[in-house]
Structure formats: structure tokens, C-alpha cells
Amino acid sequence: MLNLMNDKITKWLRYIIIAVAIFYFLPFIFLGENSYFTIHDNLDSEVQYLEVLKTSGMMYASGDEIVPNTMNGIPRAAYKSGLNFTSILFNIFPSHWAYILNFIFCHVLAFLGMYLLLKKHIIKEQDKSWVVLLIALLFAILPFYSIYGLTVAGQPLFFYTYLNLKNSSERPA
Numbered sequence: 001m002l003n004l005m006n007d008k009i010t011k012w013l014r015y016i017i018i019a020v021a022i023f024y025f026l027p028f029i030f031l032g033e034n035s036y037f038t039i040h041d042n043l044d045s046e047v048q049y050l051e052v053l054k055t056s057g058m059m060y061a062s063g064d065e066i067v068p069n070t071m072n073g074i075p076r077a078a079y080k081s082g083l084n085f086t087s088i089l090f091n092i093f094p095s096h097w098a099y100i101l102n103f104i105f106c107h108v109l110a111f112l113g114m115y116l117l118l119k120k121h122i123i124k125e126q127d128k129s130w131v132v133l134l135i136a137l138l139f140a141i142l143p144f145y146s147i148y149g150l151t152v153a154g155q156p157l158f159f160y161t162y163l164n165l166k167n168s169s170e171r172p173a
Helices: 002-034 046-056 085-092 095-122 126-140 155-170
Strands: none
Touching (some): 002 126, 046 085, 046 095, 085 095, 095 126, 095 155
């Protein structure tokens, strides 16, 4: 009886996760450039720096070259790498859509990383899978600066990978 109830909770929680993902990401997609980003202090520098690199054609330039559009010219090495995932997105897509894609990518990986970490290493009981889904969902909707990539969102995935490597090295060959 208890196992059947947990299966129903897990099933409903999966539907809730899908609904939250839809309602969390869809406003950004439907509103387009009229959407609001409530996280402050990241639209004043990082997005503009990536836009400057894109418009000046210096996204993949060497570190010695001077980017003339900022502060009367600063070296390319002062910016983030052009091979960074965020930089590649900004080079391929318009700035707003690159920001949204990066936002979605970071939050989805935050969910997956926390889910994998909890499922394999922390909460191993099968009847507690709804707890794992709920905690992963709550972690994924935390507000963090997605423009900086997986600095916060990737920590559970990093720790999951670390624990997998550590546990595999402890086994005899």
C-alpha cells in the first residue's frame, strides 16, 4: 500500500516538474525581448562584453589584440574565452536568445545534477524517489547568475562526478 502511494506521488511530482519547467521557461520564450529578468547586476557587464566581442569580430581573437570598443581599447585577454559555452551561444544567436538558452541550459543541468547526486549517493531508497525529485526541482529553480555558466548550477553534477570517480578508484581492479 505504501509503495503504491509513493509511486502515485512520484508520478504526480513528475507532472508537476514538467508544469513548473513549462511555466518557468515559457514566459521568457513567449515574451521575447519584452521579458523581465529579476536577477540584478548581470545585464550591465557580461552581456555587453559578449556583445562587444561579437560586433567587433574579436570573439576568437588572440589575447594580444586590442578590443577598441571598451575603455579606449583593452586586450582581448581581459575578456572571457571565446571557447566558453556562453560565448559560443552569444556568437551564434542574438543576445537575448543566447541569454535565454543559457538560462534554460543552466537550470536544466542544475536539476539533472542534483537529481543524479541525490539518487545515487545520498537518498538511495526507492520509496523516497519523490523526495529526490522535489529537492532537485527546488534546487533548479533557485535564482543564480546563469550568465557565468555552471558555477553554481554545476556543483551537484561536479560532486556527483567526483564521488563516482572516488568510488570507482576504491574498487579493486
